[in-house]
Amino acid sequence: MTSEPTVRKGTVVDAIVQTLADDIVSGRLVPGTKLDAQGMAERFGVSRTPIRETFGHLAAMGLVTHRPNRGVVVATLSPEALTDLYEAMAELEAALARLATLRMNREQRERLQQIHRDSVHLVRDGCTDAYARFNQTFHDLIFEAAQSPQLQDLAIATRTRLAPFRRAQFRLHNxxxxxxxxxxxxxxxxxxxxxxxxxxxxxxHVQTVSAMTAEFVAEHRPPGQASSASGA
Structure with a gap:
């Protein structure tokens, strides 16, 4: 049996959100599965309060829905909805990257080069989780250097919804x-x-991530779930 991740004070909700999001994206929790707050609290060894907060984050990502008389259930993953989100993400990140190139200072440029060079060791060692964290730092630096708060807010909101899918891509070969x-x-x-x-x-780059996500989701789609299923 796979052990649950250790959760530390101050990171409990984030850790549970990531674990359950990964379970949903990878198909370990199939669409229609009811998520019982008490059962989840026992699974992670926490009270029901962080579980309720976790459900809110998962709902914001479109991974679960609240249904009358059924509570919280795993949503059907919609390839069309994912494609739409990635299309928006690609345009937002392209605009931010263009502005960042024009506006970033020398320190930011050198920082971008440094963290990129350092990340090669994560690739060589196969450190999937660490590379996923680096990847967010890489894109965050570009977001900040663009000096466009409105575009940055839109990009972060869109990326939050895509976060578990963007992590999942790194499990694919190469x-x-x-x-x-x-x-x-x-x-x-x-x-x-x-x-x-x-x-x-x-x-x-983001369009490639979209294609890799589609490949991962297709590989982990539960038997009998149509590829054109719509989101709840």
Whole structure:
């Protein structure tokens, strides 16, 4: 039996959200499954309060729904909805990357290069979870350097909904190394000051993530669930 992750004070809800989101995305919790608050509290060794907060986060991600007389149930994953979200994400990140290239200072540029160089060790060692955390830091740096709070807020809100799917892509064979190569091209274009080129590369990068997500979800779709199923 797979052991549950250790949760530390201050990170309880985040840890439970990530675990349950991964369970849903990977198909371990199938659509229509009722999530009982008491059962979840016992599973994670916590009170029902963080579980209720967890359910709120999962609902905001579109991973669960609240149904009358049924409580919280796992939502049907809609490929169409995911594609729409990734399309929006690609355009938002392309715009932010273009602005970041024009506006980032020397310290930010050097920081981007440094964390990118350091991440190659995570790829070589197969550190999937650590690379997923680095990946968020990489994109966060670009978001901040763009100096566009409104675009950044929209991008973060969209990314939050896609977070479990973006993590899942790194479980696919060679995805980490391909992601690193895509980042390499982006960093080189940033250093060269090619704002339009960076926007194009970032859009392609997110479109590739979308394709990898679709592949992962298809591989882990429960038997009998149609690929065109709509979200709840």
């Amino acid at each position: 995805r980490m190394s391909r992601s690193w190569e895509e980042h390499e091209a982006i960093v080189q274009a940033v250093v060269a000051g090619d704002a339009d080129g960076v926007a194009r590369l970032m859009r392609l």
